[in-house]
Amino acid sequence: MPIRCLPPQLINQIAAGEVVERxxxxxxxxxxxxxxxxxxxxxxxxxxxxxxxxxxxxDGSGIPQDELALALAxxxxxxxxxxxxxxxxxxxxxxxxxxxxxxxxxRLAVSSRTRDAEHGxxxxxxxxxxxxxxxxxxxxxxxxxxxxxxxxxxPARRKFLKSEHTEFSHVDTVLRRLALARQDVxxxxxxxxxxxxxLAAATEQREHEQRMAVLLGKEFxxxxxxxxxxxxxxxxxxxxxxxxxxxxQPDLQYFYVNGRMVRDKLLAHAVxxxxxxxxxxxxxxxxxxxxELDAARVDVNAHPAKYEVRFRDGxxxxxxxFRTVEAALKDTTPHSPIAGxxxxxxxxxxxxxxxxxxxxxxxxxxxxxxxxxxxxLHAVAPQxxxxxxxxxxxxxxxxxxxxxxxxxxxxxxxxxxxxxxMHAAHERITYERMRASLGSGRVVSQPLLVPVRVTVSRxxxxxxxxxxxxxxxxxxxxxxxxxxxxxxxxxxxxLQGEDTAQLLRDLLADIAEHGTxxxxxxxxxxxxxxxxxxxxxxxxxxxxxxEMNALLREMEHTPRADQCNHGRPTWMRxxxxxxxxxxxxxx
Numbered sequence: 079m080p081i082r083c084l085p086p087q088l089i090n091q092i093a094a095g096e097v098v099e100r101x102x103x104x105x106x107x108x109x110x111x112x113x114x115x116x117x118x119x120x121x122x123x124x125x126x127x128x129x130x131x132x133x134x135x136x137d138g139s140g141i142p143q144d145e146l147a148l149a150l151a152x153x154x155x156x157x158x159x160x161x162x163x164x165x166x167x168x169x170x171x172x173x174x175x176x177x178x179x180x181x182x183x184x185r186l187a188v189s190s191r192t193r194d195a196e197h198g199x200x201x202x203x204x205x206x207x208x209x210x211x212x213x214x215x216x217x218x219x220x221x222x223x224x225x226x227x228x229x230x231x232x233p234a235r236r237k238f239l240k241s242e243h244t245e246f247s248h249v250d251t252v253l254r255r256l257a258l259a260r261q262d263v264x265x266x267x268x269x270x271x272x273x274x275x276x277l278a279a280a281t282e283q284r285e286h287e288q289r290m291a292v293l294l295g296k297e298f299x300x301x302x303x304x305x306x307x308x309x310x311x312x313x314x315x316x317x318x319x320x321x322x323x324x325x326x327q328p329d330l331q332y333f334y335v336n337g338r339m340v341r342d343k344l345l346a347h348a349v350x351x352x353x354x355x356x357x358x359x360x361x362x363x364x365x366x367x368x369x370e371l372d373a374a375r376v377d378v379n380a381h382p383a384k385y386e387v388r389f390r391d392g393x394x395x396x397x398x399x400f401r402t403v404e405a406a407l408k409d410t411t412p413h414s415p416i417a418g419x420x421x422x423x424x425x426x427x428x429x430x431x432x433x434x435x436x437x438x439x440x441x442x443x444x445x446x447x448x449x450x451x452x453x454x455l456h457a458v459a460p461q462x463x464x465x466x467x468x469x470x471x472x473x474x475x476x477x478x479x480x481x482x483x484x485x486x487x488x489x490x491x492x493x494x495x496x497x498x499x500m501h502a503a504h505e506r507i508t509y510e511r512m513r514a515s516l517g518s519g520r521v522v523s524q525p526l527l528v529p530v531r532v533t534v535s536r537x538x539x540x541x542x543x544x545x546x547x548x549x550x551x552x553x554x555x556x557x558x559x560x561x562x563x564x565x566x567x568x569x570x571x572x573l574q575g576e577d578t579a580q581l582l583r584d585l586l587a588d589i590a591e592h593g594t595x596x597x598x599x600x601x602x603x604x605x606x607x608x609x610x611x612x613x614x615x616x617x618x619x620x621x622x623x624x625e626m627n628a629l630l631r632e633m634e635h636t637p638r639a640d641q642c643n644h645g646r647p648t649w650m651r652x653x654x655x656x657x658x659x660x661x662x663x664x665x
Contacts, residue, residue, distance in 0.1 A: 086205040087182060097179040100239060101128025101228055102248035104184075107176035108223050109256050112136035115221065118279065119264040122253065125361045126270070127245030129228050129236075137220040137283045140192040143199045146212050148205065149188065149577070158389035177223075182207065183235070184228045192223040205231045242449050250274070255339045258366055259331055260287050288479040290317070290366065294330060298364060300325065305406040311375070316367035320410050321353060321641045324361035332366045335376060345369070348396045352403035355509075355603060356410065356638050359647030369398050369399065409638035412649065474634055475649065478626035484618035487626045494653040500629060501617050502642035507632045509643050513603065523553035524571040532564045532579045538586045539564060545589065556582065572605050607643040 105128065112120050115138025125131035141149055147395075180186055182202045191198030196218025203209045207228075229236035239245060248270055257265050257277055267275040280289045283304065291299045301323035304346035306315040319330075333345050353363045366526050377388040388396045475498070476491030487498040510551055534542070542549070543558045550556075615621070633639045633648065641647055658664055 096207040097175055098183055098228075100248060101132060102126065102252045104132050104180055104225050104228065105249050106252045108132070108225075108251070109179065110403050111176065111223075112138055113256070113260055113263065114222070115139045115573075117220065117263060119266070120141075122267045122271045124246065124267070127242040128249050129239055129241075129242070129245060130226065132225040132228070133222065135220065135222040137218065140195070140198075140220055141188070141190040141504065142192050143195070143212055146188060146190060146201050147209065149211060150181055150186070150201065172401060180225055181205065181209075183232055183323055184230065185226040187224040188221065189217050189224075191217045191219050193219050211236060213311040213413055257293055258290070259334050259339055261289055286315075295412060298330065302665070303406055303409060305402065307402045307405075309398055311371055312398050313370040314399060315370075317365060318349075318367070318403060318406060319364035321356040321358075321363070321407070321638075321645055322363055322647050323362055324357055324645070326361065328362040329363070330364035335378075335387055335434075336370055336373060337368075337427060338378060340385070343395050344385055344389070344392050345399055348399035349403055351400050352407060355643050356407055356641050356645055358641075361645065364556065365403075367399075367403075369395070371395070384471045400629070409478065410638050410640040411636065412634050412639065417615040450524070452587055468588040471630065475630040478623050478630060481621055481626065487621075487629065489626075489630060491651065494651055494655075494657060496630075496649060496651050498630065498633070499642075499646070500621065500626075501614055502646050503629060503633050503639065503648040504614040505610050505642045506639050506648060508614050508638050509607055510636050510638070512606045512610060523555065523569050524570045524574055525555075530579050531559075532566060532582055533562055534583065534586065536561050537590070538583070541586055549585075554582070565660055576605075580584070610643060 097107065099169075101124070105124070109120060109122070112134060115136060117138040118134035119137050121133075121135045122484045123131065123133040125273050159435045177186070177188070183205065186203040187200060189198050189200040198213040198215050199212045200217075201209055201212050229239070229585065249269075253265070253275065256265075257275070261280040264279045265275055265277045267273070275292065277289055277292065278285075287302075297450045298319060299317075301320045302317040303320065304317055307313070328346075331346065331349075333342065333349075334344075335342070349363060349365060349367070355500055357363060377390075382530055472492040474491065475496050476489040479488045479490050481487055481500075482497075485499065485501070487500050488495040489498065497585045537559075539558055539562055542556055546556055546558075553568065553573075554566070555568035557565045557567060559565050564582065566578050566582060570574075573581070615629075639648060
């Protein structure tokens with residue numbers, strides 16, 4: 079077959095294959111255009127899951143009459159004009175492919191009016207590359223785009239559309255993502271004539287949480303901690319769910335970079351690491367996070383659908399997100415409030431400053447071998463149980479009443495009954511003490527009687543030589559003995575008996591992938607977690623009231639005390655209202 083130029087309509091249909099996958103893709107492109115146009119309200123109407131009709135109306139700046147036809151031409155855009163603009167993209171869309179691609183696979187009509195125009199103008203397409211002349215129509219300031227009979231002219235693609243319910247579920251996902259991205263924009267949605275969302279614009283935190291309750295469920299908001307932290311050139315804000323509110327799938331994870339929804343491996347990995355010792359195995363955290371940074375420091379043109387981004391300094395961003403979320407999670411203690419509880423909003427504020435994110439920080443090793451920490455609990459005097467009126471002096475976990483089967487502590491708190499898993503709680507307390515001791519000085523390294531030879535790739539060997547000084551600071555003395563051979567001479571004392579060769583390979587792989595690694599930290603913490611488990615008070619051990627109360631007070635001042643090192647909850651509360659319901663009081 080000879081080389082030939084493709085006809086414009088076929089070019090547009092090929093381009094549509096990248097931009098328009100299903101009705102949800104159309105909704106995404108149209109809503110992003112509305113947001114870029116400065117809309118403060120967007121109305122979306124969908125029929126038959128979007129396959130029959132998608133209508134998006136906004137009150138944005140509108141399109142002038144003489145630019146209406148140009149808006150339907152390929153690579154025509156008002157959002158970039160030079161390479162410099164492309165390197166500082168601040169809009170959601172910028173390629174100028176969405177409308178012509180949609181018009182190549184559906185019947186497309188665009189009506190628009192600018193603020194200085196007397197009336198609006200409308201242009202219609204037949205789905206075969208032919209468009210009408212602009213005609214005057216009555217229209218408020220803003221733009222309305224109608225997309226009818228999606229894929230009517232490409233039957234093969236139409237056959238791949240799923241059921242109406244499935245297609246609208248994808249549309250709903252896009253709507254929720256964009257509604258969370260721009261909470262300052264009102265959004266009204268109808269499907270087959272029935273109202274789905276009527277979201278007012280939100281500007282205050284309480285309004286944001288009310289809107290999130292509609293989009294993500296009241297339980298997420300009730301279990302969410304609000305965080306805000308700024309570092310030079312970086313701002314991270316949003317909501318992270320308490321570890322107890324974990325998911326079987328990563329289906330409630332929303333991350334935005336400069337207002338753009340992304341599914342970025344580097345960012346997801348950073349958040350996952352922050353939850354590493356507070357989340358039950360196999361579970362996934364839930365969060366809505368917004369990262370803001372200079373547009374020149376992030377490339378948003380790394381993916382056709384613009385879901386992935388590329389950071390100029392990925393290591394710095396990764397470490398910043400990890401440390402900020404980890405610091406916020408330290409507030410998961412009985413002292414910290416929960417959103418939605420008694421009208422109190424969460425305010426988990428991370429530390430004001432962090433260590434140099436470019437360097438692996440040295441860790442101390444001053445962990446007492448004999449963890450007889452529980453003995454000190456005996457010195458605490460028993461406290462009286464609170465009166466039925468619940469005095470204000472009662473601490474968050476109340477005062478111990480009794481021990482149940484040597485496993486649970488029952489305590490009377492001002493709000494009701496508190497139940498504590500004493501082993502899980504003491505395990506977290508012991509672990510946090512050990513961890514604090516580990517971080518208070520330099521790591522003690524242990525010379526190996528027989529150095530371990532590790533065969534690696536040339537790239538990994540070069541990388542090991544580059545970071546050898548940083549490895550030495552954390553107790554790993556590694557020498558390069560050839561283009562593909564490393565020798566481990568010293569390891570952190572706590573890691574004797576571990577597979578140090580595999581640990582080194584994993585550490586180098588992490589540095590190659592993310593620019594940093596927490597493998598060594600994780601290995602040390604795993605050892606500490608095991609020791610904490612073995613040295614914590616065991617189940618079926620009888621405790622005095624003084625010991626039980628001392629444990630409760632320790633919990634109230636221990637970071638991440640709401641769950642043990644394995645992610646299991648350490649305590650729970652039954653309010654007086656819940657207890658009354660159990661006994662049908664007031665009925």
